[in-house]
Amino acid sequence: MKKFVIFFLSLFLIIGCGKKEGQTEKTTDKTKNVESGDSKSTKKTETNDSKSTKKGEENSDRDNLVKKALEFENNNNSESEDYDKYSSGFVKMLYLENGVDLTKIKLVDKKDAEGNWLSNVEVMAKFMEQNGSLYKDRLPKKGDVVFFGNTFDRNKDSEINDPYTNMGIVIDVDDEETVHFLMKMSDKIQMKQLNLKNPAQPSIKDKNLTKTINSQLRWISSEEKKAEKTVPQYAGELFLTYGTILDGKTFEQLKPKREISESQRDEVVKFALSFEGKELPKSEDYSNTSSGFIKMIYINFELNVFDIPVKMKKDENDKWRGGTELAYLFAKDYGKIYESSPKKGDVIFFDNSYDENKDGILNDKLTGIGFIVEVDKEETIHYLTKTSKGIEMKQMNLKMKDQASIKDKNLTKTINSQTRWQTAKEKKDGLEVPTLAGQQFNSFGSFFK
Numbered sequence: 001m002k003k004f005v006i007f008f009l010s011l012f013l014i015i016g017c018g019k020k021e022g023q024t025e026k027t028t029d030k031t032k033n034v035e036s037g038d039s040k041s042t043k044k045t046e047t048n049d050s051k052s053t054k055k056g057e058e059n060s061d062r063d064n065l066v067k068k069a070l071e072f073e074n075n076n077n078s079e080s081e082d083y084d085k086y087s088s089g090f091v092k093m094l095y096l097e098n099g100v101d102l103t104k105i106k107l108v109d110k111k112d113a114e115g116n117w118l119s120n121v122e123v124m125a126k127f128m129e130q131n132g133s134l135y136k137d138r139l140p141k142k143g144d145v146v147f148f149g150n151t152f153d154r155n156k157d158s159e160i161n162d163p164y165t166n167m168g169i170v171i172d173v174d175d176e177e178t179v180h181f182l183m184k185m186s187d188k189i190q191m192k193q194l195n196l197k198n199p200a201q202p203s204i205k206d207k208n209l210t211k212t213i214n215s216q217l218r219w220i221s222s223e224e225k226k227a228e229k230t231v232p233q234y235a236g237e238l239f240l241t242y243g244t245i246l247d248g249k250t251f252e253q254l255k256p257k258r259e260i261s262e263s264q265r266d267e268v269v270k271f272a273l274s275f276e277g278k279e280l281p282k283s284e285d286y287s288n289t290s291s292g293f294i295k296m297i298y299i300n301f302e303l304n305v306f307d308i309p310v311k312m313k314k315d316e317n318d319k320w321r322g323g324t325e326l327a328y329l330f331a332k333d334y335g336k337i338y339e340s341s342p343k344k345g346d347v348i349f350f351d352n353s354y355d356e357n358k359d360g361i362l363n364d365k366l367t368g369i370g371f372i373v374e375v376d377k378e379e380t381i382h383y384l385t386k387t388s389k390g391i392e393m394k395q396m397n398l399k400m401k402d403q404a405s406i407k408d409k410n411l412t413k414t415i416n417s418q419t420r421w422q423t424a425k426e427k428k429d430g431l432e433v434p435t436l437a438g439q440q441f442n443s444f445g446s447f448f449k
Contacts (some may be wrong), residue, residue, distance in 0.1 A: 199236025
């Protein structure tokens with residue numbers, strides 16, 4: 001009997017423990033599921049945080065833009081060669097402060113169908129259309145741009161046919177959907193209002209207050225009054241469109257490209273070689289020169305190597321710099337200038353390749369440029385450059401810079417191309433000029449990172 005009781009007690013204990021173990025397993029599985037759910041939740045939160053950060057950066061850019069704009073209210077924007085003194089100059093200045101030039105569109109896009117140059121207001125509207133959006137179907141956000149037409153008779157034909165004549169920057173939108181914007185008018189930055197719900201209504205009454213909802217942006221001339229001409233005067237009537245580049249983007253993302261990836265070297269060289277023995281294609285985006293050839297190559301990879309600040313485009317004598325100088329300064333500021341171990345895809349800068357200032361003295365810096373396609377075992381650099389015959393392959397060897405060629409078995413190899421010829425006057429004056437590429441070398445430049 002005793003053995004029987006012990007048997008049943010043991011059996012009971014085994015079953016009880018088994019149940020507990022099973023419960024523990026289920027609990028553990030459930031915990032795993034919760035942990036898994038938490039993991040998904042965490043990932044979701046991280047994703048949302050990432051979006052929130054991007055949104056936060058965009059809003060921060062907008063806040064800073066508005067804050068800067070308000071510093072100029074009732075004052076004038078300072079004069080600069082980087083922008084004009086009109087409403088377009090004020091808006092351009094604000095965006096330039098954040099590293100974005102609203103006038104940087106292709107040269108071909110800066111002309112209309114008849115070949116006339118567009119105004120800066122029109123150019124900046126195109127920039128926003130190409131890099132963001134132009135819109136009319138919703139209220140703007142602060143920092144967006146508002147465009148107006150017919151604020152004056154630009155073409156002086158007495159017709160209401162002058163689009164994109166003025167612009168401003170949105171500061172706020174109030175409860176009545178009135179848009180408050182800053183605009184340069186009469187030599188001052190002024191706060192103006194726009195309400196598209198009541199476009200021709202200048203103001204509304206709110207209790208004892210009269211609120212402007214559409215500012216007057218145009219005044220009827222004496223000729224128009226005499227002709228009894230109906231002329232739109234208020235912001236709502238003259239409104240064209242809103243524009244933005246900041247929806248879902250930040251200024252950091254919108255800044256112009258300043259370098260090319262190292263992984264693209266071969267692709268860039270292949271593109272450049274496709275022009276060997278040919279004429280440089282005609283384009284308004286670059287000149288038919290050696291520096292124009294270089295600009296064309298890199299533009300194809302969305303890098304404008306002439307894109308330096310306007311104030312740097314003139315020298316100390318207030319003279320406009322040439323394309324080679326612009327490319328040199330671009331490389332110096334955003335890439336690299338160096339003097340040894342060149343790589344394909346980089347460029348060579350030359351001095352005194354001709355008497356640029358025509359003073360009969362060897363003092364002409366940065367007069368030529370070439371594109372490196374190969375460096376051979378003799379350390380001869382093979383480069384492409386634009387000449388009177390088109391795009392030609394030339395050679396330069398710094399180890400033997402005063403030597404035009406070398407003999408290799410039965411072959412004569414050019415190691416330094418002749419790139420300048422002595423004029424009769426230089427011979428008469430006894431001026432020894434550098435005629436070979438190696439003698440004219442200034443430096444190498446790279447735009448790759």
